[in-house]
Amino acid sequence: MTDETPRQSDFIRESIAVDQESGIYGKRVHTRFPPEPNGYLHLGHAKSICLNFGIARDFGGRCNLRFDDTNPEKEEQEYVDSIIDSVRWLGFDFGPAPLYASDYFDFMYKAAEYLITAGHAYVDSQSADEMRENRGTLTSPGKNSPFRERSAEENLRLFREMRDGRHPDGSMVLRAKIDMASGNINLRDPAIYRIKHADHHRTGSTWCIYPMYTYAHPVEDAIEQITHSICTLEFEDQRPFYDWLLERLAEGGLFKRPLPRQIEFARLNLSHTILSKRKLIQLVQDGHVSGWDDPRMPTISGIRRRGYTPEAIKNFCERIGVAKRDSTVGLGLLEYCIREDLNRRAPRVMSVLRPLKVVITNYPEAEDEELDAINNPEDPSAGTRKVPFCRELYIEQEDFREDPPKQFFRLAPGREVRLRYAYFITCEKVIKDEKTGEVRELLCSYDPKTRGGDAPDGRKVKATLHWVSARHSQRAEVRLYDTLFTETNPGDRTGDFRDDINPKSLEVIKDCRIEPGLSAAAPSSRFQFERMGYFCVDADSTPEKPVFNRVVILKDTWAKVEKAQKK
Numbered sequence: 081m082t083d084e085t086p087r088q089s090d091f092i093r094e095s096i097a098v099d100q101e102s103g104i105y106g107k108r109v110h111t112r113f114p115p116e117p118n119g120y121l122h123l124g125h126a127k128s129i130c131l132n133f134g135i136a137r138d139f140g141g142r143c144n145l146r147f148d149d150t151n152p153e154k155e156e157q158e159y160v161d162s163i164i165d166s167v168r169w170l171g172f173d174f175g176p177a178p179l180y181a182s183d184y185f186d187f188m189y190k191a192a193e194y195l196i197t198a199g200h201a202y203v204d205s206q207s208a209d210e211m212r213e214n215r216g217t218l219t220s221p222g223k224n225s226p227f228r229e230r231s232a233e234e235n236l237r238l239f240r241e242m243r244d245g246r247h248p249d250g251s252m253v254l255r256a257k258i259d260m261a262s263g264n265i266n267l268r269d270p271a272i273y274r275i276k277h278a279d280h281h282r283t284g285s286t287w288c289i290y291p292m293y294t295y296a297h298p299v300e301d302a303i304e305q306i307t308h309s310i311c312t313l314e315f316e317d318q319r320p321f322y323d324w325l326l327e328r329l330a331e332g333g334l335f336k337r338p339l340p341r342q343i344e345f346a347r348l349n350l351s352h353t354i355l356s357k358r359k360l361i362q363l364v365q366d367g368h369v370s371g372w373d374d375p376r377m378p379t380i381s382g383i384r385r386r387g388y389t390p391e392a393i394k395n396f397c398e399r400i401g402v403a404k405r406d407s408t409v410g411l412g413l414l415e416y417c418i419r420e421d422l423n424r425r426a427p428r429v430m431s432v433l434r435p436l437k438v439v440i441t442n443y444p445e446a447e448d449e450e451l452d453a454i455n456n457p458e459d460p461s462a463g464t465r466k467v468p469f470c471r472e473l474y475i476e477q478e479d480f481r482e483d484p485p486k487q488f489f490r491l492a493p494g495r496e497v498r499l500r501y502a503y504f505i506t507c508e509k510v511i512k513d514e515k516t517g518e519v520r521e522l523l524c525s526y527d528p529k530t531r532g533g534d535a536p537d538g539r540k541v542k543a544t545l546h547w548v549s550a551r552h553s554q555r556a557e558v559r560l561y562d563t564l565f566t567e568t569n570p571g572d573r574t575g576d577f578r579d580d581i582n583p584k585s586l587e588v589i590k591d592c593r594i595e596p597g598l599s600a601a602a603p604s605s606r607f608q609f610e611r612m613g614y615f616c617v618d619a620d621s622t623p624e625k626p627v628f629n630r631v632v633i634l635k636d637t638w639a640k641v642e643k644a645q646k647k
C-alpha cells in the first residue's frame with residue numbers, strides 16, 4: 081500500500097484497540113498468517129495476509145508466517161517455497177525465517193498426554209462409521225462412545241501404542257472428552273489425533289500419528305504467544321473448542337495466560353473467479369491452465385505474471401475492507417486498482433496488435449524522421465522519447481472501416497485523421513486482396529504542415545490513431561486474457577465449476593508490431609500500449625521473441641458488460 085492510502089479501521093482493529101486499552105496483552109499485538117502448504121496462495125490469502133501483516137504494522141506489533149503443515153499427505157516443499165515467495169513479493173516482512181507447525185509436534189504430543197492424564201481426552205476404538213452415527217445431528221444429541229470411560233492409564237498406553245506404530249490407520253483416534261450432548265457439534269468429543277502411516281515433508285517418518293487441525297491450530301497460536309488469531313467465518317463454531325482447549329492446557333501449566341483470542345471475518349469471494357486451492361489444483365492438473373502461475377489464475381503468482389503490482393493488490397485488499405458477512409466482490413474493483421496504479425507509473429508506447437499497412441504515398445521512400453513522444457502524461461519527469469516515422473506504417477485494423485457506421489470517427493476512405501505525435505493523414509485508396517476481398521493496405525497522403533499533430537490552419541480531425549513504422553517496429557506475441565469463468569459464481573448453475581470454464585479466456589496474437597526498442601524490455605516490465613491497454617513482458621519473453629501479457633484493458637467496459645448480463 082502506498083503511503084497516501086488512507087488506512088481504514090474495521091471491527092477487528094477496533095476490537096484490538098479495546099484490548100490495548102484494557103492492557104490484557106500489555107501493549108502487545110502479535111498476529112500470524114497460517115497457510116497450509118497444499119497449494120499456491122490466491123487472492124483470498126492476499127486479503128488475510130494484508131489483514132494480519134497490516135494489523136501488526138498499524139499497532140507496532142509482529143506477524144508470523146507459519147506453515148500449518150500438520151497433514152502429511154497433501155503438503156509439499158514446492159508449495160512452501162511458492163508461499164514464501166508470494167508473501168515476500170507482496171512486500172511483507174515475517175523476519176528471517178518462517179515458522180512450521182511441524183516443529184511443535186513434540187510439544188503437541190506432550191500436551192495430548194497431559195490431556196489424557198487430566199481426564200480430558202480418551203482413545204476411541206469405534207469405527208469411523210460408528211463415530212459418525214453416534215455424533216448425533218444438529219437437532220439430536222450424540223451418544224457416548226463405549227470407550228469413553230477408559231482409564232487414564234489405559235488411554236495413555238493405547239495412545240503410546242498409536243505413536244509407536246502398533247495400530248493401523250483408522251483403527252483408533254484420540255478424542256477430547258467434552259460433551260456428546262453439546263448443542264455445538266464441534267464440542268462433541270472432537271478427534272484431536274489420528275493415525276496416519278505417512279511420511280511428512282519435514283519430519284519424514286518420525287511420526288505415524290498427526291494432530292487434527294482443530295487441535296493443532298490453537299496450540300500453535302499459544303506456543304507463539306499470538307494475541308489475536310484472525311481467521312475466516314467458517315471457524316466461528318470452532319471458537320468454543322479453541323478456548324476450551326487452551327483453558328485446559330493453561331490449567332495444566334502448559335501455557336501462561338493471557339491466551340490468544342480468535343476473531344473471525346468474512347472470506348473474500350470474487351466474481352467470475354474461484355478461490356479454493358482444492359479447485360485451483362484441479363484446473364492445473366486437468367490442464368485447463370498452463371500451471372499455477374498461468375496469468376489467468378487468481379493465484380498471487382498468476383496475477384503477478386499477468387502484470388499486477390503488489391501495490392495494486394494491497395490497495396484492493398484495503399478497499400474491500402473487512403466484514404462479518406460474506407459477500408462477493410466484483411472483478412471490476414481489482415481491475416480498477418491495477419489500472420489506477422499503472423496509469424501513474426507505466427510508460428506509454430505505441431504498439432499495433434492487429435496490423436494494417438498504410439503507405440504514405442507522398443512521403444519519400446528512402447527517408448525517415450524521428451518524432452517526439454511523451455512517455456507518461458501523468459508523470460512529466462518521465463520525459464519524452466523519439467519514435468521513427470517513414471513511408472510505410474502500420475495502424476490497427478479496427479481503426480479503419482471502408483463503410484463507416486455513424487458513430488465511427490476513425491479512418492475511412494476520403495477521411496482525415498491524426499497519427500499520434502506525427503501528422504494528419506487522409507485515406508486516398510483501399511487496396512484489397514483480389515480473391516478474398518479483404519483490405520490489404522491503405523494508400524494515404526500526409527500533410528507535412530501538420531508535423532507534431534496540429535494543423536496551422538486550425539482544421540480539426542475527429543480521431544487520433546496510434547501507429548508504428550513498418551520498417552523500424554518489431555514483431556511480438558501478445559496474449560489477451562478474459563475471465564477464466566463465464567459465470568459470476570462458477571458452478572452455481574450445474575454444481576460443477578468446470579461447466580462454467582470460459583473457452584475463450586486466452587487469445588494469442590502472434591504478429592503484433594511493437595515500438596522499436598521494446599523487445600529488449602525485461603520480463604515484468606509494464607507498459608501502456610496507447611489505446612489498447614496495459615501490458616507486461618511475460619516470463620517466456622526473449623529479445624528475439626518478445627511476449628506480452630495484457631494486464632487489463634484501459635476503460636472499464638467490464639462494468640458495462642456486467643450490467644448488460646444482469647438485464
Ligand code: ATP
Nearest residue numbers: 114115116124125127128311312347348355356357
Ligand atoms: P482454501 O479454501 O483455498 O483451501 P484454506 O483456508 O484452506 O483455503 P489455508 O492455507 O488454510 O487455506 O489458509 C491460510 C489462511 O488464509 C487462513 O487463515 C484462511 O482463513 C485464509 N484464507 C483462505 N482463503 C481465504 C479467503 N478467500 N479470504 C480470506 N482469507 C482466506
Ligand code: MG
Nearest residue numbers: 115116148293
Ligand atoms: Mg485451511
